[in-house]
Amino acid sequence: MNFLTYLMHLAGSGAIAYYSASQIRDLKTRPNVLAGFQLAESGSVPFLSALSDRAVAEGDTWLAEKLAKHALDETRHGQIFAHALKQLNKQVIDFKSQPETTSTSKSKQQRSPFFVAYFEGYSAEQLKPAAIDWDVFMASTYILELDASKDFTRMANVLPDHEPTSRNLKLGMLSIAQDETGHAAYLYEAMMRRMSASQVQQLVDEWRTRKVNAMLAMISGILQRNGQTRSLVQDGPPSENNSELMVA
Ligand SMILES: [Fe+2]
Ligand SMILES: [Fe+2]
Numbered sequence: 001m002n003f004l005t006y007l008m009h010l011a012g013s014g015a016i017a018y019y020s021a022s023q024i025r026d027l028k029t030r031p032n033v034l035a036g037f038q039l040a041e042s043g044s045v046p047f048l049s050a051l052s053d054r055a056v057a058e059g060d061t062w063l064a065e066k067l068a069k070h071a072l073d074e075t076r077h078g079q080i081f082a083h084a085l086k087q088l089n090k091q092v093i094d095f096k097s098q099p100e101t102t103s104t105s106k107s108k109q110q111r112s113p114f115f116v117a118y119f120e121g122y123s124a125e126q127l128k129p130a131a132i133d134w135d136v137f138m139a140s141t142y143i144l145e146l147d148a149s150k151d152f153t154r155m156a157n158v159l160p161d162h163e164p165t166s167r168n169l170k171l172g173m174l175s176i177a178q179d180e181t182g183h184a185a186y187l188y189e190a191m192m193r194r195m196s197a198s199q200v201q202q203l204v205d206e207w208r209t210r211k212v213n214a215m216l217a218m219i220s221g222i223l224q225r226n227g228q229t230r231s232l233v234q235d236g237p238p239s240e241n242n243s244e245l246m247v248a
Contacts, residue, residue, distance in 0.1 A: 042075065051132075
């Protein structure tokens, strides 16, 4: 990574950390942040499970087991955020029940500027579990897991201890952060099993640079929307019964 990229990485991480910390501390914006995390964490499970099956088919049981455990962890992370939302009497919007007319604009919104920039040069087809290049998967996910671990720790630490709901969330997020460190570690090991240390370094540098560019794209997106974010939550059911969350 060159020095300019490094400086931009620090600036970008700082800006996002400040933004997400203020969003999660504020009870008005917290539900939307939690819903975004729930969707992201739960959304990764089918992808990781499919990759685990592919690793089995390719005879790599070491990787298959790591991926299966990774999928289980992400399932648990999704549940932690769903539970935190429920404690605020909120739940993720059931996108399936939204009117048809919004579906075209929805698919546009789902392509976040972050992911478009991060995976620039790769088609959606190339990023599917059956097709994705293992090196691309490992390096791109390694960077995201490594940073997620630090981001979750930072966010957990701005939550107050004196109020039980926030305190629960704080403990949940700290345990998530630990899992993310473990994910980054096995992905790094997986790369080291496949290539030389200098090749790993080169690949990691490439994806660090991509992440910096993607963060800048995301920050400019946030600024363009004037801080307005799309709502991902709706009020939860009034009673404790029948409150199974719908994950889109
Ligand atoms: Fe996670
Ligand atoms: Fe993870």
